[in-house]
Amino acid sequence: MILDLKAVPEEAELSEVLQRDWWQPSENDPILGIHTPLHVRIKVTHVGDKFLLDGRVKGSIMVRCDRCLDPFHWELESGFHVFLVSPRPGKDQAEVELLDEDIEVDFIHGETIDLDEIIKEQVYLSLPMKSTCRDACLGLCPVCGANLNVQRCQCNQEGMKPAFQKLKDLKFEGA
Ligand SMILES: [Zn+2]
Ligand SMILES: [Zn+2]
Incomplete structure (x- = not known):
């Protein structure tokens, strides 16, 4: 116009x-x-x-x-x-x-x-600074690039983030 x-x-x-x-x-x-x-x-x-x-x-x-x-x-x-x-x-x-x-x-x-x-x-x-398709969007696997909303890849299950691993260990210490 x-x-x-x-x-x-x-x-x-x-x-x-x-x-x-x-x-x-x-x-x-x-x-x-x-x-x-x-x-x-x-x-x-x-x-x-x-x-x-x-x-x-x-x-x-x-x-x-x-x-x-x-x-x-x-x-x-x-x-x-x-x-x-x-x-x-x-x-x-x-x-x-x-x-x-x-x-x-x-x-x-x-x-x-x-x-x-x-x-x-x-x-x-x-436009918002960050746009995500939904709040709970899981994004892409940083290792293999799989869309984690659609599939669960192998590296996601085995290659846990170090911080996560630590948390998991702590939980078991007291048990
Ligand atoms: Zn998304
Ligand atoms: Zn992966």
């Missing part, structure tokens, strides 16, 4: 539903794709040559589990505020400091804004 800055009224409400083909994952993209369409709503407030975007994205995306590396879908619901200003170093700096911490500042280049780029950035920012 391209926003023509010259045509924006003082206040505008935009909404869009982004389908699966909207996200074309790049190489090593932490987001593998869209699972259910992303619903986007953006309120644009326009004062002079400045624009404030208040947006919300909701839907679900495919990501990879940090522990077992399997893809799974993650519910995304995120609000964002982006302040768009023309790049004029010095002057903008002072204005930017007055703003709330949760307002991101982007610079306007030209007379249009690619809202898709802004939405993409917000989707990345909303």
Whole structure:
């Protein structure tokens, strides 16, 4: 969605539903794709040559589990505020400091804004630091790489971690 800055009224409400083909994952993209369409709503407030975007994205995306590396879908619901200003170093700096911490500042280049780029950035920012397919995900065996959610490998049974082994020994000492 391209926003023509010259045509924006003082206040505008935009909404869009982004389908699966909207996200074309790049190489090593932490987001593998869209699972259910992303619903986007953006309120644009326009004062002079400045624009404030208040947006919300909701839907679900495919990501990879940090522990077992399997893809799974993650519910995304995120609000964002982006302040768009023309790049004029010095002057903008002072204005930017007055703003709330949760307002991101982007610079306007030209007379249009690619809202898709802004939405993409917000989707990345909303990702959790660690994403796991479930709280109890067992991950991969560090020795053979087997997915321990699916199978129990031989090294897991025999090659116990030293700390675990110690704990096991302690238990038997008193018996
Ligand atoms: Zn997992
Ligand atoms: Zn193993």
